[in-house]
Amino acid sequence: MTEIRDLSKLTPRDREILKDVIMTYILSAEPVSSRSVSKHGRLGLSAATIRNVMADLEEWGYLMQPHTSAGRVPTTAAYHLFIQSMMQARKVPARERRYIEENLRTGDADQIMGTASHLLSELSRQVGIVVTPAVGDTVLRAVDFVPVSGRRVLCVVVSSTGFVDNKILELEEEIPRDELGRISNYLTESFAGQTLRQIRERLLRMMAEERAQMDRMLALAIELARQGLDLPAGPGILVDGAPSLLSHPEMTDIQRVRRMFEAFADKARLVRLLNQCLQGNGVRVLIGDDSDLTSELDFSVVATPYGMGDQTLGTLGIIGPSRMEYERVIPLVHFLGEALSRALADTFSGGAERK
Amino acid sequence: MTEIRDLSKLTPRDREILKDVIMTYILSAEPVSSRSVSKHGRLGLSAATIRNVMADLEEWGYLMQPHTSAGRVPTTAAYHLFIQSMMQARKVPARERRYIEENLRTGDADQIMGTASHLLSELSRQVGIVVTPAVGDTVLRAVDFVPVSGRRVLCVVVSSTGFVDNKILELEEEIPRDELGRISNYLTESFAGQTLRQIRERLLRMMAEERAQMDRMLALAIELARQGLDLPAGPGILVDGAPSLLSHPEMTDIQRVRRMFEAFADKARLVRLLNQCLQGNGVRVLIGDDSDLTSELDFSVVATPYGMGDQTLGTLGIIGPSRMEYERVIPLVHFLGEALSRALADTFSGGAERK
DNA sequence: TGTTAGCACTCGTACGTCGAGAGTGCTAAA
DNA sequence: TTTAGCACTCTCGACGTACGAGTGCTAACA
Numbered sequence: 001m002t003e004i005r006d007l008s009k010l011t012p013r014d015r016e017i018l019k020d021v022i023m024t025y026i027l028s029a030e031p032v033s034s035r036s037v038s039k040h041g042r043l044g045l046s047a048a049t050i051r052n053v054m055a056d057l058e059e060w061g062y063l064m065q066p067h068t069s070a071g072r073v074p075t076t077a078a079y080h081l082f083i084q085s086m087m088q089a090r091k092v093p094a095r096e097r098r099y100i101e102e103n104l105r106t107g108d109a110d111q112i113m114g115t116a117s118h119l120l121s122e123l124s125r126q127v128g129i130v131v132t133p134a135v136g137d138t139v140l141r142a143v144d145f146v147p148v149s150g151r152r153v154l155c156v157v158v159s160s161t162g163f164v165d166n167k168i169l170e171l172e173e174e175i176p177r178d179e180l181g182r183i184s185n186y187l188t189e190s191f192a193g194q195t196l197r198q199i200r201e202r203l204l205r206m207m208a209e210e211r212a213q214m215d216r217m218l219a220l221a222i223e224l225a226r227q228g229l230d231l232p233a234g235p236g237i238l239v240d241g242a243p244s245l246l247s248h249p250e251m252t253d254i255q256r257v258r259r260m261f262e263a264f265a266d267k268a269r270l271v272r273l274l275n276q277c278l279q280g281n282g283v284r285v286l287i288g289d290d291s292d293l294t295s296e297l298d299f300s301v302v303a304t305p306y307g308m309g310d311q312t313l314g315t316l317g318i319i320g321p322s323r324m325e326y327e328r329v330i331p332l333v334h335f336l337g338e339a340l341s342r343a344l345a346d347t348f349s350g351g352a353e354r355k
Numbered sequence: 356m357t358e359i360r361d362l363s364k365l366t367p368r369d370r371e372i373l374k375d376v377i378m379t380y381i382l383s384a385e386p387v388s389s390r391s392v393s394k395h396g397r398l399g400l401s402a403a404t405i406r407n408v409m410a411d412l413e414e415w416g417y418l419m420q421p422h423t424s425a426g427r428v429p430t431t432a433a434y435h436l437f438i439q440s441m442m443q444a445r446k447v448p449a450r451e452r453r454y455i456e457e458n459l460r461t462g463d464a465d466q467i468m469g470t471a472s473h474l475l476s477e478l479s480r481q482v483g484i485v486v487t488p489a490v491g492d493t494v495l496r497a498v499d500f501v502p503v504s505g506r507r508v509l510c511v512v513v514s515s516t517g518f519v520d521n522k523i524l525e526l527e528e529e530i531p532r533d534e535l536g537r538i539s540n541y542l543t544e545s546f547a548g549q550t551l552r553q554i555r556e557r558l559l560r561m562m563a564e565e566r567a568q569m570d571r572m573l574a575l576a577i578e579l580a581r582q583g584l585d586l587p588a589g590p591g592i593l594v595d596g597a598p599s600l601l602s603h604p605e606m607t608d609i610q611r612v613r614r615m616f617e618a619f620a621d622k623a624r625l626v627r628l629l630n631q632c633l634q635g636n637g638v639r640v641l642i643g644d645d646s647d648l649t650s651e652l653d654f655s656v657v658a659t660p661y662g663m664g665d666q667t668l669g670t671l672g673i674i675g676p677s678r679m680e681y682e683r684v685i686p687l688v689h690f691l692g693e694a695l696s697r698a699l700a701d702t703f704s705g706g707a708e709r710k
Numbered sequence: 711t712g713t714t715a716g717c718a719c720t721c722g723t724a725c726g727t728c729g730a731g732a733g734t735g736c737t738a739a740a
Numbered sequence: 741t742t743t744a745g746c747a748c749t750c751t752c753g754a755c756g757t758a759c760g761a762g763t764g765c766t767a768a769c770a
Contacts, residue, residue: 033733046743051734069733069750108509108523144501146513149703154463154519156511158501164509166519168463168702177543181536188532243616246609254607261598347523348504388762401714406763424721424762714769720762728755733748740743 009060016043017053018062019086022074026323029249031071076288076322079300083285083326090327092335096123100336104343109162112347113238116316116340121241124329126320127264129303130340131274132236133313136197138163142188145169145180145224153180155228160193161308162348169227175220183221196229203229235314237267237274250321260297269293274315277303281312283334287322300324304337308345316340364415371398372408373417374441377429381678384604386426431643431677434655438640438681445682447690451478455691459698464517467702468593471671471695476596479684481675482619484658485695486629487591488668490520491552498542500524500535500579508535510583515548516663517703524582530575538576551584558584590669592622592629605676615652624648629670632658636667638689642677655679659692663700671695 010018020041021032034050041050054072057063062081063072074082100123103115113130120128138159146154151171158164175183191199203226242264245251251260264270273293277284286294286301294301302324303317317333365373375396376387389405396405409427412418417436418427429437455478458470468485475483493514501509506526513519530538546554558581597619606612619625628648632639641649641656649656657679658672672688 031733035733047733048735048743048745049741052742055735065734067750068735069731069748071733108521141503142501142509144499144511146497146499146511148496148513148517152703154497154511154513156499156501156509156519156521158503158509162503162523164511164521166463166511166521168517177540178536181533181540185532185536243613243620246613246616252609254601254609254612257609257612258598258601261601265598348507386762390762402762403714403716403764404712407713410764420763422721423764424719424760426762712770714767716767717765719764722759722761724759725757726755727757728753730752730754732751734750735746735748737745737747738743739745740741 013043014053014057015086017041017050018057018074018078019082021054021057021063021072022078022082022086025074026325029323031066031073033071036071079287079322079326083330087327087330089331092331096332097335097339099123100339101343104339105346108164109159109344109348110164112162112340112343114240116336117238117240120316120318120333120336121244124318124320124332125244126318126324126329127242127245128238128240128316128318129270129274130238130316131271131314132238133159133161133163134233134235135159135163135165135231136233137195138313139193139195140188140191140199140229142184142192143225143228144184144188145228147175147177147180150174153224155224157196157229157231160348161313161344165231167228167231169224171224179217179220183217183224186217186221187225191225196231199225199229234268235271237271239264239267239270245320248321250323256297260299263293263297273301273319274303274317277301277315277317278305278312281305283317283330283337285326285330294319294322298322302326302329302333304333306337306341306344308341308348313344368398369408369412370441372396372405373412373429373433374437376409376412376418376427377433377437377441380429381680384678386421386428388426391426434642434677434681438685442682444686447686451687452690452694454478455694456698459694460701463519464514464699464703465519467517467695467698469595471691472593472595475671475673475688475691476599479673479675479687480599481673481679481684482597482600483593483595483671483673484625484629485593485671486626486669487593488514488516488518489588489590490514490518490586491588492550493518493668494550495543495547495554495584497539497547498580498583499539500583502530502532502535505529508579510579512551512584512586515703516668516699520586522583522586524579526579534572534575538572538579541572541576542580546580551586554580554584589623590626592626594619594622594625600675603676605678611652615654618648618652628656628674629658629672632656632670632672633660633667636660638672638685638692640681640685649674649677653677657681657684657688659688661692661696661699663696663703668699 017037020037024032034047034054037050038045038047054063062075062078064075065072100119103119104112113132117128117130138161141158141160144156148154151174153169153171154166155169156166203222207222251257273291276291283302283304289295299319300322301317301319303315305312305315307313316337318329372392375392379387389402389409392405393400393402409418417430417433419430420427455474458474459467468487472483472485493516496513496515499511503509506529508524508526509521510524511521558577562577600606628646631641631646638657638659644650654674655677656672656674658670660667660670662668671692
């Protein structure tokens with residue numbers, strides 16, 4: 001692949017032909033011949049002329065041939081150019097919009113996240129991914145303790161974005177139900193509106209400063225909070241629809257399929273990948289060399305952040321072979337990002353107003 | 356495949372040879388030749404003699420040839436016979452036992468279930484499956500309500516087996532925190548020890564009978580309980596490690612791989628399949644024709660129930676190609692069934708003693 | 711009568727060849 | 741600058757062949 005010529009060097013005709021090749025390839029999954037562009041294309045040029053242009057485009061790094069007597073296939077650079085300045089985003093059909101809105105309306109935050117990843121995969125026919133917020137960054141809405149058995153207590157943590165997490169605590173002594181209730185109230189009132197991270201720091205300060213004059217209940221409350229709010233810190237990730245990729249024609253090689261599944265099993269890596277799309281607040285696309293994972297599998301990622309108000313909570317997107325219907329899929333991801341943000345806000349409105 | 360000869364017709368030598376073929380095939384995944392049995396086998400017979408016996412075994416339905424000049428492959432009947440009366444269960448290594456016990460020790464019931472399915476898949480190198488209890492059949496330990504925002508309340512349901520479920524309720528009016536606390540207490544005290552199904556019936560009766568003389572709080576409590584305890588009824592299912600099957604040599608055909616993933620995506624069918632193993636309380640094995648799913652994929656299922664005390668909570672097991680190390684895998688499933696039961700009992704002991 | 715050696719036979723696989731077809735690159739003419 | 745024509749290259753499937761693995765059968769042997 002030689003150096004990529006500045007796109008100013010491309011004449012409108014070059015661009016038109018390149019666009020034709022890309023769009024045809026995206027639909028057919030087969031190398032595109034000069035003849036088919038000549039026949040199908042809107043500009044009435046002969047195959048020979050097209051061939052000349054295609055030879056140039058290959059030289060400039062936008063096309064390549066799998067072998068000498070095959071048609072041409074777009075390169076990563078071509079996809080970039082296509083997305084940046086050639087494609088025309090197709091509006092998400094009203095039917096799909098309605099379908100998405102309806103499905104995102106039900107359930108708690110976790111369920112909504114699951115639905116979102118499923119919708120992504122179903123409608124894009126790629127793999128849908130949702131990165132859920134790291135618990136440490138979420139704002140506390142309420143804490144509650146439920147006695148489970150003897151000295152065991154279930155701690156329920158509700159974030160202002162509607163996420164619920166729970167954890168079983170093992171205490172040193174049995175605590176009566178109503179005292180647990182008082183502690184829940186106290187903690188919720190003192191800490192609601194702060195992130196778990198902030199709370200944890202404040203707890204440490206409290207323990208250090210007031211150690212002397214603490215009454216028993218306060219001490220207990222602090223101890224319970226310390227244990228209960230110490231939830232796993234990392235963001236979660238939902239992956240949906242990996243098997244659906246098996247129906248794509250490029251997925252014939254078992255080894256490739258295997259590498260793909262292995263990559264999808266490495267959640268931490270996926271989170272890192274998706275979070276590369278956090279900058280800015282629109283849809284971002286990573287193709288091929290843009291990341292180690294996409295180049296390894298020859299995949300693309302289309303992702304966008306979502307959140308409540310101005311607070312970014314996580315990322316959502318799709319991943320699949322670079323040959324992907326960007327015109328359809330980019331608006332879809334965009335819409336789902338907004339729909340998810342809206343769904344979270346609707347269901348848990350009035351969440352961030354405290355403090 | 357002709358009729359299967361009564362196993363009494365098999366001489367000890369026949370059985371020995373059949374066993375050799377099966378065990379060799381399980382390890383090699385390739386049709387077993389008479390020569391390799393003659394060389395490897397403990398009985399010092401020539402290949403020709405082995406051939407005669409193998410021809411008989413084929414006639415009786417225990418072996419088959421993929422094609423004329425290939426070695427022999429065990430049939431479903433052979434696996435059945437092998438498991439029933441020829442194989443010698445290999446004890447789960449102490450290292451693995453320890454590994455299992457340690458990993459199952461942490462977390463709430465949901466986490467433990469997830470760990471169990473993961474351990475199954477990791478240690479068997481097959482797909483691990485755990486069917487979790489249907490919520491309607493679990494015994495209530497505690498209910499609790501946490502205000503979330505305005506008229507929204509989070510209902511937390513804790514079962515005596517340690518499962519936690521939660522659901523957001525939308526109420527008609529805002530209810531103060533302490534009243535919610537009283538309602539939680541009341542409901543927990545009146546209903547703990549009964550299954551959700553029983554509770555639902557009793558609630559209906561209460562609503563019908565006492566409609567006249569109900570005070571406001573009682574009415575509220577009943578309404579909250581009705582909404583909050585109306586959780587999805589069906590059992591859940593966890594599937595872990597499907598991609599690991601891709602490394603098995605029989606998984607070369609993309610179409611087969613696809614059918615496999617599609618089958619695994621059909622949770623309801625998997626639950627039905629696993630629950631075929633509920634009778635009795637030991638490990639059960641389904642091979643080939645024993646069920647539509649196993650015959651369709653040429654897979655086997657090794658599964659066992661688990662529970663607390665005498666109460667069966669669900670099923671756990673593995674699924675994978677019929678060529679599977681039964682000698683190792685059956686004891687593994689057995690042990691994991693017991694370990695999971697123990698883990699649940701340990702973590703939530705004293706759970707079923709009420710009522 | 712059971713066991714074994716020998717041998718012909720079958721079948722799948724690997725390999726090389728061949729021809730068809732698709733697509734290109736180049737050249738020369740319009 | 742565009743196009744028609746043509747030779748060239750490469751893939752793919754069909755076909756034939758050689759080879760090897762493994763069997764089934766038969767006849768000899770213990």
